[in-house]
Amino acid sequence: MTIKKRLSSFWNLLWKDDSFKGWAFSVVFIFLFIKFIFFPFMSLVTGTALPLAIVESCSMYHDGGMFSDVDSWWESQESKYASFDIFLDEFKDFPMKKGFTKGDILFIVGTDPDNLNRGDVVIFDASQRNPVIHRIVGIREENGERIFSTIGDNNQQQLPFENSITGDNIVGRAVVQVVPYAGWMKLLMYEWKRPVAERGFCS
Numbered sequence: 001m002t003i004k005k006r007l008s009s010f011w012n013l014l015w016k017d018d019s020f021k022g023w024a025f026s027v028v029f030i031f032l033f034i035k036f037i038f039f040p041f042m043s044l045v046t047g048t049a050l051p052l053a054i055v056e057s058c059s060m061y062h063d064g065g066m067f068s069d070v071d072s073w074w075e076s077q078e079s080k081y082a083s084f085d086i087f088l089d090e091f092k093d094f095p096m097k098k099g100f101t102k103g104d105i106l107f108i109v110g111t112d113p114d115n116l117n118r119g120d121v122v123i124f125d126a127s128q129r130n131p132v133i134h135r136i137v138g139i140r141e142e143n144g145e146r147i148f149s150t151i152g153d154n155n156q157q158q159l160p161f162e163n164s165i166t167g168d169n170i171v172g173r174a175v176v177q178v179v180p181y182a183g184w185m186k187l188l189m190y191e192w193k194r195p196v197a198e199r200g201f202c203s
Contacts, residue, residue, distance in 0.1 A: 047110025048172035053123055054183030055104045056130060058202035059152030060121070062099040065202075066180060070097055080156060084137040084149075086118070094119030094135070096174060099153045101202045103184040106133065106174045113146050113167030121174040122150065126161045131171050134162065154202075 042051035062068040074088050081091065091097060100106065108123055116122065116136060123133045138149035148165040151158045191199055 046108065046172070048108050050123065050131065050171050051108055052178065053106045053108050053131070053133060053174070054186055055100055055102050055106065055133060056183075056187065057152075057198065058102050059155050060096075060099045060133065060135070061101045061154045061202035065101050066098060066177075068098050077153070080151075081137070084151075086137060090119070096121050096135075096176075100177050101180070103181045103187055103201075105178045105180075105183045107176050107178045108172035109175055111170065111173040113148075113170055116146075116148065116170070116173065122148070123171045123174060124148075124150070124165050124169045125171060126159075126165075126169070128161075132159075132162075133174060138163075 039051070043049055045051070062070075062073045064073075070092060071088070074091065078088070081087070106123075111122075116139070118136050118139055120136050121133065122136060123131045126132045132150075134150035134152045134155075136148050137151050140147050140149075146167055148167075148170070149158070150162045150165060
């Protein structure tokens, strides 16, 4: 069989075969393509091992979601951010100032820790089950190394591991919401395993 005929048979099986065999082949092909071609390519381009991240908690949620009003939301958050010397005028210039919600897919880029600023949303390894995605609220230097402090927009206080994040722990910087809520296709598979208080949509 010539190469042209082989390619034609492959194409027909992948996209035109309506049988169970064709369906199964398409699913396996798409899975392998995403895992071994798409994600490695994205990692190479973005400079991070995690170019796309699914938000798995409500820690960065703002009331109203993408339609939230920053001024109204700030009224309940002002005292929290004041403790970090962050005020409304500065917050309005922060990236992703309306936060994001559980199930959103975020586009992540690799970044030099020296280029991070207060207000940036970063994803970092905190020796938890999954990486954490929170906002930088403080940067200090210790022994010539930048140390970061973060908090979730929807959390009233920092988690125990959030006050001493080193550059080595930073996986990347969140740039934009790629597809809101699309990550629920994955989250639904193990949502039932979560504590009852952590299940469902953010509100």
